[in-house]
Amino acid sequence: IALKRWYRNMQTYVASFAYLRRQQIRWDQRSITRESSTARELRELLLSSRRILCELETAVNQTQSPRQKQRRSGAAVTAVGGTTMLGQQLPQISRLEMNKRLKLRSKTSGPGMGGAASSASMAAGEADSIDMRFVKHHYYDFLRTMYQLLRRDGKRVRSRPRKHHKKQQRSQKKLLQQQQQLADQLEQRWRSSTLN
Numbered sequence: 001i002a003l004k005r006w007y008r009n010m011q012t013y014v015a016s017f018a019y020l021r022r023q024q025i026r027w028d029q030r031s032i033t034r035e036s037s038t039a040r041e042l043r044e045l046l047l048s049s050r051r052i053l054c055e056l057e058t059a060v061n062q063t064q065s066p067r068q069k070q071r072r073s074g075a076a077v078t079a080v081g082g083t084t085m086l087g088q089q090l091p092q093i094s095r096l097e098m099n100k101r102l103k104l105r106s107k108t109s110g111p112g113m114g115g116a117a118s119s120a121s122m123a124a125g126e127a128d129s130i131d132m133r134f135v136k137h138h139y140y141d142f143l144r145t146m147y148q149l150l151r152r153d154g155k156r157v158r159s160r161p162r163k164h165h166k167k168q169q170r171s172q173k174k175l176l177q178q179q180q181q182l183a184d185q186l187e188q189r190w191r192s193s194t195l196n
Helices: 003-031 037-062 066-073 095-101 120-124 129-159 163-195
Strands: 077-080 083-086
16 A cells, blocks of 8 residues: 555546546536536546545545654745645645646647547547546546555454454453353253253
8 A cells, every 4th residue: 555656646636637627617618508417527526536635645644653743843845846845745736737747638639730639529629538538447447446455455454463452352252261161050050950
C-alpha cells in the first residue's frame, strides 16, 4: 500500500473529471441550456474521486509520526518547481500543472491537427467520449486495485495477534476452560443423580 502514490494518482483523476466536466458544461450551455446526463455522470465521478482523495489525505496524515506532525505545524511555505508544499504536507498541485499532467485526447489534438484525431464532438466543443470512457475505465480499475490491496493487507494485519491481545486471549482461554470444567462437573452430578 503506497498511500502517497495513490494520493498523487487520485489527484490526476480528480483533475481529469473536472476538466472533462467543465468542457461538457460549456458545450451544454451553448447547445442545450441544461445539464446533460454526461455532465451529471462526470459530476458524480468528480465528487466520488474528491471524496476518496480526501480520505487518502486523511490516511496519509494519520500515518505520520508525531515528530513529522510537529515539524509540519511550524514549517514555512516553500515552492518546489510549480508545486506548493507546506512543510511535510502532501504536495498541492496547481490547475495549470495538473492540466499539463493530463494525457487526454481532446487536449493533445488542437484545432490545427485535423484529420483522424479530431471528431465531430471535439469540433463542437463537447467533451470527448473516448476520453471519458478511458478515464472512467482507468478510475474504476484503480479503485478495484486499491480495494483488493486493502482487503488483502487488512486480512494479513487482522491475522497477526498483537502483544496486548495475547494476554487477553490467554485469560479468555483459561476462563473458557474453567467454565467447560464446571459444565462437565454439573453434567456428571446430574447424570449420577438421575441414575440413583
